[in-house]
Amino acid sequence: MNCYLEPNIYLLHLIILIMSLALLSSYLQLLSTSQDLAAISDDGEPRFLAPIPNLTVAVGRDAQLTCLVSSLGPYKAAWLRVEDKGILTIHQHVISRNYRLSLITHENRSFVLVIKNVQESDRGGYMCQINTVPMKSQVGFLDVLVPPRFEPSNQSWDQMVTEGYNVTLTCYTQGNPSPSVKWRREDNSEIIFQDHNKKYSVRSIAGDSLTILRVTRIHMGVYLCIASNGVPPAISRRIQLHVNFAPTIWIGNRIVKGSVGSSIILNCHIEAFPITEKYWTKGVDNIRLPESSSKYLIKSIDKLYKSTFQLKISSLEQDDYDDYRCYARNNLGFHEGVITLNETDEPEDDSDELMDNKIDSTRGELSSNSIDSHQTISGRKFKETRSRDKKRGIKDSNGQQLDNNVNPLQVTFVVPMLMIIVKII
Structure with missing residues (x-):
């Protein structure tokens, strides 16, 4: 009997062991998926x-x-x-x-x-x-x-306006975030504004557009539109502003002197935009001079709306002493300037200018230490006038050709003495 029960006990123990292993495997599997089980909703969906x-x-x-x-x-x-x-x-x-x-x-x-x-x-x-x-x-x-970029536009980046009118420069951009735009001049000069008869100037100004009221020639130049939004790179664009206005001419020295055989340069300063035509003429007949020849050479030094218009005359002769005119013309008008070329026997210096600086402008009198020098200058000017009269064939009261060697002081004192003697007789 005991022998019969002993194998059954072993079988029972084996069954219990197998069941224990199965439960342990299930438990371990449950542990490995506990995170998923914890995330499963009440309805069992993901x-x-x-x-x-x-x-x-x-x-x-x-x-x-x-x-x-x-x-x-x-x-x-x-x-x-x-x-x-x-x-x-x-x-x-x-x-x-x-x-x-x-x-x-x-x-x-x-x-x-x-x-x-x-x-x-x-x-x-x-x-x-x-x-x-x-x-x-x-x-x-x-x-x-x-990063910022410019919006496509059919508008020309260069703008042209007549002096005295208003102008608006625009610069529209795109980007994320929206770019900020500022304006400044390419040469870093200030932008001048006029608002209710009050003028002010700034180095830069913010906004998609730049409006200038009553534009003048000083506004002409290149403006930079600079856009940035914190995303590199920042961008910029050049906008050229042209201001049209009629020519104006000013002459620094209206009377210029030169000796026979020397060369001389006449300067004519022009402000205009655009300049469609500029040239030099000679004499009362306004004979137009060639731009380049053995006698004449015309040169123009241009900067924006300003130009120095030069006439070089080589190997001066008697026929060269005359009036010279420079002309500037565009569709808004024209202007002229006149320079007189006189003969001199002496090299040109700056004595006249230095003496003029000694004049007391508040009283209109010469300073005491410049009287003698002023007399010398007056004598030289008188001599130059006599020289010019000789060239033009001017004669004295006796019908004799004027002599350049006559001392101007002699003329100054001799003529009054002769008049006194005549009255006494």
Whole structure:
């Protein structure tokens, strides 16, 4: 009897051992999936483990949007564009034809949408969706930073306006965030404004447009429109402002002296824009002079709306002593300036100018230490006048040709003495 029961006890122990191992295996499996079990909702369907983080990426960089799901089971996750509901991926497959899109998955829990070389068109919402009933989804947003750029425009960047009118320079830009725009002159000079008869100037000014009231020639030049939004690089554009106005001419020295055989340069200063024509003439007949010859050479030194118009006369002769006129003309008007060329026997110096500086402008008198010098200058001027009279064939009261060798002081004192003697007789 005892022998019969002993094998049954062993069998019972074996059954108990097998059952214990099965329970232990189930328990271990339960532990390994405890995280999933804890995430399972009451109805047993999958859910999202974390929200999709919003991203801000500069254009040209890569972006990754992550969707975490628990206990997906037989269900599938997909990525869609919010704006057009276009399907990008389903489960582990990329559906979109956009070659810049790819998908990274891990253990049926993590679905990462990768967008390479992000473009401005990629900005918007991206939805991660699970095909439960009803559907479950969450959305993450991608913002794309774009450096500033200028809006396309049919308007010419160079502007032209008549002096006295108003002008507005515009510079419209795009970018994300919206760029800020400021204006300044290319040469760093100040921008001059006039508002209600009050003038003021600034180095730079902000805004998409720059308005200048009652434009003058001093506003002419290059203006820079500079745009920035914190996303490199900042950009700038040159806008040339042309101001049209009638010519004006001023002459520094209206009487110029030169000796026979020497060369001399006559300077005529012109302000005009545009200048359609400028030239030199000679004499009362206004004979137009050639730009280049053995006798004459005409040269213009131009800077913006100002120009120094020069006439070089080589190897002076008696016939060269005459009046010379410079002319400037455009469609708004014309102007002329006159320079008289006189003969002198002495090299030209700055004595006259130095003596003039000694005049007391507040009293209109010569300073005491300049009287003798002034007399000398007056004598030389008298001599130059006599020389010019000789060239023109002027004779004295006796019909004799004037002699350049006559001392001007002799003339000054001898003539009054002769008059006194005549009265006495």
